[in-house]
Amino acid sequence: MKVGLAEVNITPPLGNQIPGYGPKERLSTGVRDELYVKAMAIESADTSLAFIVIDIISLELDSCERIRKRVQEATGIPAGNVMVACTHTHTGAPRPEGEYALRYYPILEDKAADAAIIAYARREEASVGFGRGYEDTISFNRRFYMKDGTVQTNPGVLNPNIDRPEGPIDPEVLVMRIDNAQGEPIGVVSNYAVHTDCVGGTEYSSDYPAYISRTIKQLYGESVVSLFFQGACGNLNHIDVSGRIDAKLVPHRVRMGNRLGLEIAKVRDLTKTSADEVLLSTASRFITVSARALRAHEIEWAHHKLVELDGMSEESMTARQLMEKARAERRLQSQGKPLPTRAYEIQVSAIGDLAIVALPSEMFVEFGLEIKDKSPFAYTIINELSNGSGLGYVCTPQACDHGGYEPTGALFSEEAGGRFVQAAIDLLHERHAARCLHK
Numbered sequence: 001m002k003v004g005l006a007e008v009n010i011t012p013p014l015g016n017q018i019p020g021y022g023p024k025e026r027l028s029t030g031v032r033d034e035l036y037v038k039a040m041a042i043e044s045a046d047t048s049l050a051f052i053v054i055d056i057i058s059l060e061l062d063s064c065e066r067i068r069k070r071v072q073e074a075t076g077i078p079a080g081n082v083m084v085a086c087t088h089t090h091t092g093a094p095r096p097e098g099e100y101a102l103r104y105y106p107i108l109e110d111k112a113a114d115a116a117i118i119a120y121a122r123r124e125e126a127s128v129g130f131g132r133g134y135e136d137t138i139s140f141n142r143r144f145y146m147k148d149g150t151v152q153t154n155p156g157v158l159n160p161n162i163d164r165p166e167g168p169i170d171p172e173v174l175v176m177r178i179d180n181a182q183g184e185p186i187g188v189v190s191n192y193a194v195h196t197d198c199v200g201g202t203e204y205s206s207d208y209p210a211y212i213s214r215t216i217k218q219l220y221g222e223s224v225v226s227l228f229f230q231g232a233c234g235n236l237n238h239i240d241v242s243g244r245i246d247a248k249l250v251p252h253r254v255r256m257g258n259r260l261g262l263e264i265a266k267v268r269d270l271t272k273t274s275a276d277e278v279l280l281s282t283a284s285r286f287i288t289v290s291a292r293a294l295r296a297h298e299i300e301w302a303h304h305k306l307v308e309l310d311g312m313s314e315e316s317m318t319a320r321q322l323m324e325k326a327r328a329e330r331r332l333q334s335q336g337k338p339l340p341t342r343a344y345e346i347q348v349s350a351i352g353d354l355a356i357v358a359l360p361s362e363m364f365v366e367f368g369l370e371i372k373d374k375s376p377f378a379y380t381i382i383n384e385l386s387n388g389s390g391l392g393y394v395c396t397p398q399a400c401d402h403g404g405y406e407p408t409g410a411l412f413s414e415e416a417g418g419r420f421v422q423a424a425i426d427l428l429h430e431r432h433a434a435r436c437l438h439k
Contacts, residue, residue, distance in 0.1 A: 211257020
C-alpha cells in the first residue's frame with residue numbers, strides 16, 4: 001500500500017468577494033490564515049483513489065469535472081475515483097462570479113488538481129489505521145423550539161423564549177492515521193460535523209480546520225498534512241445559546257480547532273496501523289431530484305417580505321435582509337413554472353474498514369447519523385458539499401414543516417434527503433459485500 005499527501009496554497013488576491021452571507025458586498029481586505037487545497041492519493045493492489053478538499057464554501061459541477069479530468073490525465077486515476085469536497089469556510093475563496101473571480105477560478109481548479117497530482121507523485125509505502133473520538137462541547141443544533149411553539153434558527157444567546165433544540169448533534173470524531181514505512185507520521189485525516197462559520201469579517205480564513213492543522217503540525221511536524229472532511233452540519237453551528245462560551249477569551253475558530261486537534265491527536269496516538277494491502281473501491285450513484293414545491297404560507301411570506309423591505313436601499317440592508325429579499329424574489333419568480341430537476345452524485349469510497357460517503361450540499365445532521373447507523377463498515381465518514389453539488393440545504397421533512405431559516409431555500413424536494421440517504425446505504429452495502437468477497 002502506498003499513500004501520498006499534499007497541500008497547496010490557494011489564497012486569492014485581495015478585493016475578491018467573500019461568499020457566505022448572501023449578496024451583500026464583502027470584499028476581502030486581508031489574510032487571517034492562508035487558504036489551502038489538500039489532497040491524499042492512496043494505492044493498493046491495482047486500484048488508486050484520490051481525495052481533494054478545498055478551503056471554499058462550495059464548488060460547482062463544471063469546476064469539479066475539470067479538476068477530475070486534470071487529475072486523470074496526469075496520474076491515470078479514473079475521474080470517478082476522485083472525490084472533490086469543500087470545507088465550507090464562510091471566509092474563503094470567491095464563487096465564480098464577477099471579473100476578479102472568473103480570472104482566479106482557472107487557477108483554483110488547476111491547483112486543486114495539482115494537489116492530488118503532487119500527492120500521487122509523493123506516494124510511498126505506508127501503514128494506516130482508523131479510530132474514533134468524541135467531542136460534544138463545540139457543536140450545537142442551531143434550530144430551537146420556542147415556548148410559543150414555533151421553530152427558530154439561531155434565536156440568540158440567553159433568549160428566554162427558547163424551549164429546547166429541535167434535533168441532535170454528531171459528536172463523533174473520526175480519524176485515519178497515516179505513517180510511512182519508518183513509522184513516522186505523514187498525514188492525519190479527520191472528520192467532524194459543525195459549520196465552518198466562526199470568523200466573519202473581511203479577511204480570508206479557513207476557519208477552525210486551520211487550527212486543527214496547526215495543532216497537528218505542532219505535535220508531529222510541519223510536513224504532516226491534516227486533511228479535514230466536513231460532516232453533515234446543515235443545522236449545526238458553534239453558537240451555545242446558554243451563554244457559557246465567551247469568544248472574547250478565545251476566538252471560536254481557535255478554541256474549536258485546538259479542541260478537535262487535541263482529540264484527533266489522542267485518537268491517532270491510540271490507533272494501530274497496518275502496512276498490509278487493503279481493498280480500495282469506489283462507486284457512485286446519481287439521484288435526480290426536483291426543487292421543493294412551495295407552500296401557500298411561503299408565498300405569502302415572500303409578498304410580505306418584499307412589502308416590508310420596499311423603499312429600503314440595498315446599501316442600508318443587513319446581510320440577512322438582502323438574503324431574504326433575494327429569496328422572496330426567487331420564490332415569486334418561480335410561481336407557475338415547472339420545478340427544476342438535477343442529478344446529484346452520491347459516492348462511496350472504501351479503504352479497508354473505512355468508508356467515505358460523499359454527499360451533496362448542506363445535509364442536516366439527522367441524515368448523516370442515519371447513514372452511520374446503517375453502515376456495515378466499522379468506520380463511516382460523512383463528507384458533505386462534495387463533487388460539485390453547489391450550495392443549498394437538504395432539510396428533513398420535519399424541518400420543512402416547522403420552518404426556520406434553512407427551509408427558506410427550496411433547491412431540494414422534501415424527499416431528497418431520504419433518497420440520498422438510501423442511495424448511500426445501498427452503496428455502502430455493495431462496497432462492503434465486495435470487501436467480504438475479496439477476503
